[in-house]
Amino acid sequence: MQRAPGRRALLAAGAASAFPVRAQDWPARAVRWVVGYPPGGASDVMARLFGQAITTRIGQPVVIDNRPGGGAVLATETVTRAPADGYTLLTVDNGILVYNPVLYAKLPFDPDRDLVPVGFIGRFPLMILVRPDHPARDFAALVAASGQAPDALTYGTPGVASPHHLAMEMVKRRTGLSATHVPYRGGPPAMNDLLAGLVDVAVMDTSTGLPFVTSGRARPLAALTERRSAMLPDVPTLVELGHADAVAYGWQGVGVAAGTPDAMVARLNAELVAAAALPEVAARLRAIGVETDPADAAAFRGFVAREIAIWRPLIRELGLRIDN
DSSP: OOOOOOHHHHHHHHHHHHSOOOGGGOOSSOEEEEESSOTTSHHHHHHHHHHHHHHHHHSSOEEEEEOOOTTTHHHHHHHHTSOSSSSEEEEEEIIIIIIHHHHOSOOSSOHHHHEEEEEEEEEEEEEEEEOTTOSOOSHHHHHHHHHHSTTTSEEEESSTTSHHHHHHHHHHHHHOOOOEEEEOSSHHHHHHHHHTTSSSEEEEEHHHHHHHHHTTSSEEEEEOSSSOOTTSTTSOBTTTTTOTTOOOEEEEEEEEETTOOHHHHHHHHHHHHHHHHSHHHHHHHHHTTOBOOOOOHHHHHHHHHHHHHHHHHHHHHHTOOOOO
16 A cells, blocks of 8 residues: 655655755755765775765765664665755665565655655676586576476575575576575675585675686676676676576665755766766776666666566565564
């Protein structure tokens, strides 16, 4: 059932109309960028990279505020309660905008109602990796082998309900692969156990997995991208192998509180797009295995809606829940 607008959204809308936010006057002071994950992680690194670039462009500091905890629930609540004036940003991702409403029995906000997606920061291509000596020389051979001993094959990911986990469950349904999930606390432990032979396969993002591929310690069987990635030009996609719509990414963007005026959202989006196009930012993103997408806010909102339509039903089918 569609819920009525909450008190937070109504207050934000009222405040925005009572004290209009003029995008042309922004920024008159420092901008806070809230990150729901600890310092040093991929989300923090990305926020600081873009924050520094935007600081240089706008002449006001973009201050990173790390508020880790509970699947970024604390950080999200912080931003949904902030004034809808363009001065408080949130790193949003698959979990915050797509997964959390069905993973958590109760949230202190509704991201569909209380957040406005602004734009992409970047996306992390996902790939299916095996050890170099694994007998399956391609993805078809892996599927065939898994059918001979259903669920005997194991696959590691950075965690339950991670984009990697849900992507592989989608792959299983669309390709006939049979495999049992082994969750880890992050990508590096999963890769270590892959190399040690404790799991057969790893589903990994390029940021974590690409160094293992380029060094020859892991071998990619397939990428979950729409088309071959420039980072993995010799790796076929599942789409080209005949598995339609077998596409998945880890991705990050920026969101703001509901009630933020459209002109302010457009200004923030323009700053993200401009920052991503800076040569030093683009080079750094490539180095850490991240693709950029210069989409406007409307395109980003459409992307999020399509992600919701794909992944929330799968989470419900899997019966995944995370208690608050």
